[in-house]
Amino acid sequence: MIRLDVGDELPDEVSDIYAQHRGQLIGLATLLTGSRATAEEVVQDVFAAAIPRWGTIDNAEHYLKRSVVNRVRSLGRRELRTRALPRAREAVTGEPQVDESWRLLRRLPARQRAVLVLRIHLDLPDHEIAELLDCPEPTVRSLAFRALASLRKDLQ
Amino acid sequence: MNQTLKSDEELIALLEHTMRRVAQAAPTMRFDDAHHDNRWMATAAAAVLVVAGATRAAIVVSSRHDSAPVDTSAVASEPTSQGSSPTSPTPDTVDPSAIGSPTVTVIGVTDDFPSVVPRPDTFDTMRIMNWDNLAVGWEFNAQGEPTNSVERCTSYVSSFGDSWTSTAKTDEAPSVLYARLLDDTEWQVGVYCTEDGAYLVQVMRSPNYVEPTVGTLAQNESAESDPSPTTDTVQPGLPAGASNIAPETIPDVVPALVPKPDTFGSMTKMMFDDVAVGWEFLEQGEATSSVERCTQYGASFDDSWTSTAKTDEAPSVLYARLFDNNEWRVGVYCTEDGAYLVQVMASPNGAGTPGG
Numbered sequence: 038m039i040r041l042d043v044g045d046e047l048p049d050e051v052s053d054i055y056a057q058h059r060g061q062l063i064g065l066a067t068l069l070t071g072s073r074a075t076a077e078e079v080v081q082d083v084f085a086a087a088i089p090r091w092g093t094i095d096n097a098e099h100y101l102k103r104s105v106v107n108r109v110r111s112l113g114r115r116e117l118r119t120r121a122l123p124r125a126r127e128a129v130t131g132e133p134q135v136d137e138s139w140r141l142l143r144r145l146p147a148r149q150r151a152v153l154v155l156r157i158h159l160d161l162p163d164h165e166i167a168e169l170l171d172c173p174e175p176t177v178r179s180l181a182f183r184a185l186a187s188l189r190k191d192l193q
Numbered sequence: 194m195n196q197t198l199k200s201d202e203e204l205i206a207l208l209e210h211t212m213r214r215v216a217q218a219a220p221t222m223r224f225d226d227a228h229h230d231n232r233w234m235a236t237a238a239a240a241v242l243v244v245a246g247a248t249r250a251a252i253v254v255s256s257r258h259d260s261a262p263v264d265t266s267a268v269a270s271e272p273t274s275q276g277s278s279p280t281s282p283t284p285d286t287v288d289p290s291a292i293g294s295p296t297v298t299v300i301g302v303t304d305d306f307p308s309v310v311p312r313p314d315t316f317d318t319m320r321i322m323n324w325d326n327l328a329v330g331w332e333f334n335a336q337g338e339p340t341n342s343v344e345r346c347t348s349y350v351s352s353f354g355d356s357w358t359s360t361a362k363t364d365e366a367p368s369v370l371y372a373r374l375l376d377d378t379e380w381q382v383g384v385y386c387t388e389d390g391a392y393l394v395q396v397m398r399s400p401n402y403v404e405p406t407v408g409t410l411a412q413n414e415s416a417e418s419d420p421s422p423t424t425d426t427v428q429p430g431l432p433a434g435a436s437n438i439a440p441e442t443i444p445d446v447v448p449a450l451v452p453k454p455d456t457f458g459s460m461t462k463m464m465f466d467d468v469a470v471g472w473e474f475l476e477q478g479e480a481t482s483s484v485e486r487c488t489q490y491g492a493s494f495d496d497s498w499t500s501t502a503k504t505d506e507a508p509s510v511l512y513a514r515l516f517d518n519n520e521w522r523v524g525v526y527c528t529e530d531g532a533y534l535v536q537v538m539a540s541p542n543g544a545g546t547p548g549g
Binding site: 059060061063064065066067068073076130132134135138139142153154157158172173175176179185188189192 | 201204205207208209210211212213214215216217218219220471538539541
């Protein structure tokens with residue numbers, strides 16, 4: 038096994054993409070999983086899986102985002118268990134209103150949160166969300182409806 | 194939060210702002226217990242590329258979770274991220290010693306393993322599941338033949354007695370052929386078999402567990418001592434945004450195959466973005482009779498419907514069950530305050546589409 042510092046012996050293209058998108062992908066994964074630590078695992082797994090097939094990837098950013106979503110889907114069991122356990126209030130951004138709504142977002146079931154993140158944060162249309170989450174399009178609307186209704190109730 | 198959101202637009206605007214800020218903050222989130230009682234310590238150290246062999250590579254971001262969070266709930270909230278998942282990369286994809294987590298220790302079965310849990314003796318390995326240096330459970334792994342993996346799961350599950358509730362887990366990836374949770378309110382055992390023959394058992398504290406037990410998982414007593422949150426205000430499902438729900442009459446819209454909850458006084462149509470997504474029946478009854486109403490209605494579903502208990506609701510939800518006939522999904526909820534709710538929506542397994 039050989040350990041290399043990023044940038045030293047990686048192809049420049051991969052190093053650049055990693056440096057450029059790692060933060061963004063961790064942000065997306067954090068929103069999807071509700072956990073910064075899990076997000077980091079997800080992103081590392083995505084890059085690990087992507088490197089061997091790097092030469093075949095046309096749009097790296099698009100590919101990596103989709104890979105993050107898919108990887109998070111495979112963590113469903115972990116995530117659900119996580120959600121069932123206590124959550125403490127966390128100051129993440131330093132903005133109380135944002136931190137509070139983030140706390141509520143994290144409490145949503147994983148699929149409901151995923152739909153909102155994909156819709157609102159990534160601005161994906163429902164048919165693409167349905168494809169990513171492997172569910173019918175009406176289910177996407179149902180999940181979004183339920184998520185928003187739940188958040189509305191919690192926020193009021 | 195002391196604010197009233199008047200419209201979906203306001204709510205979405207808030208969420209958009211929240212997501213943007215969280216996503217921006219995530220890569221540099223830090224843990225500062227001098228000012229707050231619970232933070233992540235996410236000191237992402239240098240990213241390291243691990244190349245295993247000539248053709249295999251993995252990026253490992255060595256993030257050390259320095260010191261356990263002060264709030265023990267944070268410790269308990271992430272336990273399984275150290276456990277292997279049936280859908281995680283298999284060991285021959287990425288060298289586990291490279292990705293590995295220094296907090297996971299491979300040991301033999303110890304005397305601490307709870308005696309009430311049937312021991313899966315046929316497993317090859319057992320690991321103590323750790324989170325931030327705190328033991329949170331046991332994980333048993335075996336790699337068998339794809340042809341008999343489910344049989345191993347069912348055989349093990351049959352060894353649990355009547356004191357355990359057994360619930361199928363339906364939110365797994367398609368590759369997970371068998372997923373079931375067993376719970377005796379003290380321990381929860383997850384049993385998983387995948388199409389590639391992997392066989393996994395995880396033993397952790399039950400979410401229903403309250404009192405810490407001295408002598409088991411001793412390292413983690415503090416993490417276990419915080420019971421799951423109890424909220425007496427949570428309403429299951431869909432308390433509706435009143436502004437976009439239009440009243441309908443029951444016989445005209447509810448699919449014929451769905452047993453009609455005739456005892457309800459009112460029904461509303463659930464809308465999202467001007468698209469009908471289902472029907473909701475809601476009634477506020479007496480607390481003493483709400484569960485009976487749910488069970489009575491639940492009994493009206495015939496064998497063409499699968500019936501699954503929903504276990505992820507708040508403690509105030511005394512009855513929560515999903516009925517599904519692959520076209521429609523009906524959620525039935527009764528709460529301790531007497532609320533009685535039935536929701537009819539398209540099944541995730543089919544193509545039922547509410548009119549609208």
